[in-house]
């Protein structure tokens with residue numbers, strides 16, 4: 001079996017999610033047999049590192065300018081055909097999501113989005129696990145075609161170094177563009193929330209945007225990203241890019257700290273897959289405590305600064 005991993009490296013550094021994709025492919029190849037190719041879109045700086053996490057061969061494709069999902073899907077399709085790839089793995093993020101459907105159509109492949117675990121094999125066909133109903137249940141989906149395209153949810157596994165660096169080969173390929181992306185405005189310097197390992201999140205209990213310093217201090221101490229409940233972004237205390245939940249971003253960090261969030265079902269839908277949940281709320285009856293691994297009943301304006309101080313002390317700051 002041949003596995004192809006697509007890595008969007010246009011920011012020219014290999015991210016943890018890229019390592020997760022390659023390590024996921026490695027685990028599949030180890031379990032079911034096969035080899036792993038990685039196609040890296042971008043300058044390919046540090047691309048050899050992907051070898052440490054299981055890529056047998058790494059190919060980089062530099063294009064120079066932005067191009068859109070339509071152009072990328074054709075490049076990946078051509079490359080997948082050239083390498084006779086049976087399984088193509090892309091990230092479940094803004095760069096991978098539009099690719100899955102296009103690639104499946106171009107390759108006449110089965111597709112499963114948002115997979116979580118290394119698939120089992122049934123009768124020579126992959127069976128993938130994915131979360132459904134806002135991650136309250138799991139579905140097991142059998143891919144019936146010979147070619148399969150899947151997207152992997154970030155933070156589904158912890159990548160480990162397994163082999164040595166791979167050789168990197170630069171490839172060139174004509175890109176058939178139907179539209180041209182002439183610019184992208186995006187928040188720089190922040191880890192996208194779906195990929196964040198730690199998140200500190202605030203709700204209406206924060207009382208107003210002027211109080212966010214307490215939360216930002218804790219986030220800084222934990223080296224965490226920041227998020228919020230929907231009402232907080234609806235009233236403009238925080239940007240909509242931080243809104244998590246059923247109608248916002250779905251996250252699955254290793255640590256989710258909730259300050260002054262009640263834990264409504266629509267909020268939990270976006271955060272309940274977090275590995276460890278810490279809730280600080282002054283109401284002992286707040287529903288979030290039922291989903292929490294650790295809870296502190298208390299005023300967040302007392303508790304959060306003490307927690308920040310303790311973490312900084314522990315870190316020796």
Ligand SMILES: Cc1cc2nc3c(=O)[nH]c(=O)nc-3n(C[C@H](O)[C@H](O)[C@H](O)COP(=O)(O)OP(=O)(O)OC[C@H]3O[C@@H](n4cnc5c(N)ncnc54)[C@H](O)[C@@H]3O)c2cc1C
Pocket residue numbers: 202203204205206228229230231232243244245246247248259260261262263264265266267270280281282283286298299300301
């Ligand atoms: C269709 C639909 C979709 C929705 N989608 C989302 C979604 O995606 N994400 C989302 O978040 N919500 C969503 N909601 C809204 C959701 O139902 C809740 O209204 C919302 O999550 C509540 O936000 P909150 O917990 O910040 O505020 P509140 O419910 O007002 O809770 C504030 C909490 O802060 C605590 N508190 C107050 N002061 C302090 C203090 N000093 N110290 C400690 N604790 C304190 C209170 O005890 C309370 O538990 C949706 C609703 C609908 C109808």
